[in-house]
Amino acid sequence: MIRLDRVSKQYPDGTVAVQELTLEVQRGELVVLVGPSGCGKTTTMKMVNRLVEPTGGRIVVDGVDVTDADPVALRRGIGYVIQNVGLFPHRSIEENIAVVPELVGWKRSRRHERARELMELVGLDPAVHGKRYPHELSGGQRQRVGVARALAVDPPVLLMDEPFSAVDPVVRGQLQDEFLRLQDDVRKTILFVTHDIEEAVRLGDRIAVFKQGGLLEQFDTPAAILGIPATDFVADFVGADRGLKRLSVTAITPADLEHPPVVRVDDDLAKAAAALGDGRWAVVLDGDGGLAGWVGHDMLKGAGTVRDHARRMEAWVQLDDSLKVAFAEMLQWNAGWIAVLDDADRYVGVLTPATLHTALRRSVEAEANDVARAEVVLETVQNA
Numbered sequence: 001m002i003r004l005d006r007v008s009k010q011y012p013d014g015t016v017a018v019q020e021l022t023l024e025v026q027r028g029e030l031v032v033l034v035g036p037s038g039c040g041k042t043t044t045m046k047m048v049n050r051l052v053e054p055t056g057g058r059i060v061v062d063g064v065d066v067t068d069a070d071p072v073a074l075r076r077g078i079g080y081v082i083q084n085v086g087l088f089p090h091r092s093i094e095e096n097i098a099v100v101p102e103l104v105g106w107k108r109s110r111r112h113e114r115a116r117e118l119m120e121l122v123g124l125d126p127a128v129h130g131k132r133y134p135h136e137l138s139g140g141q142r143q144r145v146g147v148a149r150a151l152a153v154d155p156p157v158l159l160m161d162e163p164f165s166a167v168d169p170v171v172r173g174q175l176q177d178e179f180l181r182l183q184d185d186v187r188k189t190i191l192f193v194t195h196d197i198e199e200a201v202r203l204g205d206r207i208a209v210f211k212q213g214g215l216l217e218q219f220d221t222p223a224a225i226l227g228i229p230a231t232d233f234v235a236d237f238v239g240a241d242r243g244l245k246r247l248s249v250t251a252i253t254p255a256d257l258e259h260p261p262v263v264r265v266d267d268d269l270a271k272a273a274a275a276l277g278d279g280r281w282a283v284v285l286d287g288d289g290g291l292a293g294w295v296g297h298d299m300l301k302g303a304g305t306v307r308d309h310a311r312r313m314e315a316w317v318q319l320d321d322s323l324k325v326a327f328a329e330m331l332q333w334n335a336g337w338i339a340v341l342d343d344a345d346r347y348v349g350v351l352t353p354a355t356l357h358t359a360l361r362r363s364v365e366a367e368a369n370d371v372a373r374a375e376v377v378l379e380t381v382q383n384a
């Protein structure tokens with residue numbers, strides 16, 4: 001969908017911002033460009049919508065060579081979101097969102113409808129925010145307007161340059177979550193610039209790590225960038241705590257789980273105690289295999305059924321949740337284990353700190369052992 005073929009940019013003062021960059025973004029994919037300040041990320045992005053003219057190579061967007069396209073028409077077909085949004089201060093939020101529809105000649109009623117629809121899509125209330133002016137919104141709300149405006153004429157391609165970096169970390173996290181949900185719906189082809197590796201890992205389908213001088217060091221999935229950094233530079237850039245960051249990109253799978261004794265709510269206590277054997281606790285399930293709670297060995301005394309003695313479960317996670325979610329829940333509840341449910345909410349096993357660690361190692365080693373693939377990555381980087 002977006003293809004950069006040996007693209008270079010040397011500014012008139014001699015600065016080489018980008019060198020022979022080859023990179024492809026598939027349709028519906030979100031690729032993050034990441035790297036230290038001045039490494040050429042913004043220059044790369046601006047060459048795609050011709051705010052900057054390349055000095056070498058070719059850029060093709062949706063089959064069209066952008067150097068042949070009329071720059072104004074090109075920019076209208078590519079949504080662009082920047083850090084401080086650049087909203088018009090004397091226009092209402094609704095008018096700001098409708099800027100491009102107005103330029104391309106949409107009628108007032110259609111513009112109005114579209115602006116309202118987009119406000120809802122990005123979590124703003126059209127009745128409350130539509131008539132306000134930019135200075136009457138919070139920083140996070142202004143960023144949402146920036147995203148809505150970029151989506152106004154439903155362009156297939158979005159360029160986003162540090163769109164969430166002007167807000168505090170909490171709002172930033174919320175915007176990132178909302179943006180991921182939105183992208184699930186709209187599936188745009190997105191080139192996204194950030195200098196923050198956490199943001200890159202959270203949002204990117206693939207990440208391109210740049211170093212000074214506009215050189216591409218590695219282009220791969222977040223898990224691979226964290227698990228098998230192709231060069232020392234990438235390893236340094238993603239940081240020594242990449243094992244922790246990797247928690248957030250590794251999903252819980254059935255193979256990771258432990259299977260402690262299981263009893264049913266209707267079991268009588270003697271049967272339950274026998275099922276526990278030497279175990280200190282058991283998971284309690286209802287008749288349908290759903291999670292009903294847990295019971296400890298010394299709670300199985302007296303008369304009645306397990307139902308009368310079981311404790312309610314405070315927290316659980318789903319298969320496909322990240323190991324980070326599981327770890328955070330364990331910490332929050334000070335729990336030595338956490339139950340895992342499938343997408344039909346049936347119990348499938350438990351995760352403990354030990355199995356969590358094994359799962360993390362498994363995911364790192366799976367990729368490290370994939371020598372053929374690692375070599376391809378290195379070769380790509382060396383030839384890039």
Ligand SMILES: Nc1ncnc2c1ncn2[C@@H]1O[C@H](COP(=O)(O)OP(=O)(O)OP(=O)(O)O)[C@@H](O)[C@H]1O
Binds near residue numbers: 011016037040044195
């Ligand atoms: N108009 C210009 N004229 C000359 N040099 C420029 C121009 N714009 C950018 N540069 C230089 O090109 C290099 C790449 O800049 P660019 O803005 O693409 O980097 P970046 O990775 O986006 O940085 P940051 O994260 O700080 O925004 C830098 O050395 C910068 O100083």
